[in-house]
Amino acid sequence: MLDLKFVRNNPEAVRAALDKRGASISLEPFLALDERRREKLVEAEKLKNKRNVVSEEIGRLKKAGQPAEKMVLEMREVSAAIKDMDDEIRNLEHEIQQTLLGIPNIPDADVPTGHDENDNVEVRRWGEPPQFNFEPQAHWDIGEALDIFDFERGSKVTGARFTFYKGLGAALERAVINFMLDTHTREHGCVEVLPPFMANSVSMTGTGQLPKFAEDMFKVENTDYYLIPTAEVPVTNMYAGEILDGNKLPIYHCAYSACFRAEAGAAGRDTRGLIRQHQFNKVELVKFTNQEDSWEELEKLTFNAERILQLLGLPYRVVVLSTGDLGFSSAKTYDIEVWLPSYNSYKEISSCSNFADFQARRANIRYREGKGKPRFVHTLNGSGLAVGRTVAAILENFQTQAGTVKIPVPLQPYLGGLTEIK
């Protein structure tokens, strides 16, 4: 959420930012509402002041045993008028709030302007895509041949985009999760969190999934709970409403969770394999920083995620998202894309974003330095990494002509020393 005062005082800057994103939201009605609200507020506050002063006087008179009936009658009317005004103000505030919640974050100045993902800009590459002297298989074919995935039974038991991992497939997924968590806790100073896999609507609003993106989530019937689309939601909202000690920043968390996404609008895309599931595993990195350090921390966060791919020996590239591809809440995002032979291209495996104070304002997460006033923290997060896609990348990049898969050395201890799935 943007700062109301900022929007009020810099409507041109906000409009320009929204234009860059290709999000056409008219600010006129919003500004008019804001104007009206402040007028009403001044009016109501004057009346309240009168009520307070006179009520005090009534108390004094009654104590002294003097009549105050006339004042009481007058105040009765004043109170009724206040009530009406408060109702009106409340309605205006609700409208303003709803509008504000629907406005996306302002992209950072060095985010490239563009329409969509085709305008994203590559910033670096690591590793070389493998050269095969045979026809490489897609991970769904490798996995089924090795009997480590069962897509059909997943569909039978639940539906499309649900999968059973089986045998060494399940063990590999578990090994990758543990390897990622251990790397982030031991090498990157993250405190591990295992969060709830459901979160309420307030939390979903805090991180920006609601109110605009309800259709992307699964809601639990007869409750206010949603299945989390990412651990970002519970972990960021951990500190909602709190004032953190500035000395404790930055806070680094990593968290494993299952993630649930309705994938509305993705029908027909990535229908095979592990790439796009309604339920998938992810290790998430979440940071809380002060307002000065968040840009540097975004770079570090991205390196933390890349580190996993480097240790596993998976080739990847990093792109900075253009304004047209940038997520709603983000000020700047790097996508890390891993090489997938079956796609013959790089495929997103991590998305690292600085939200600046956008989420913090929604979730009311602040910090205080010394005796200073509370300020909103900056929040960042990134996948570190999507586990299913990592497993897919391992299968495809490290497959052999015989249909087996070599296990990257750092994962072997997590699989009891296993070097190859055959």
Place this chain on the structure above:
RNA sequence: GGAGAGAUGGCUGAGCUGGUCGAAGGCGCGCGACUGGAAAUCGCGUAAACGGCUUGAAACCGUUUCGAGGGUUCGAAUCCCUCUCUCUCCGCCA
């Protein structure tokens, strides 16, 4: 699921026979005094949001906030209703 207790400022904890209560006391924190320095002690000060004024900020003025929402009243931390959460006991359960 049944019965009960509770939710107050950064923390703890009074107030809860309605009217100088934004709220005592303590702790913590900040500044100062004392000291060679420190501890202890003493003094002073310590919430936030919104709005007005202002080029901006500060100061100042006003409003709101004692879990959330609603009600009674001229006036609510205090009375009533609903909800949420926490704790205790019982039952059930991985």
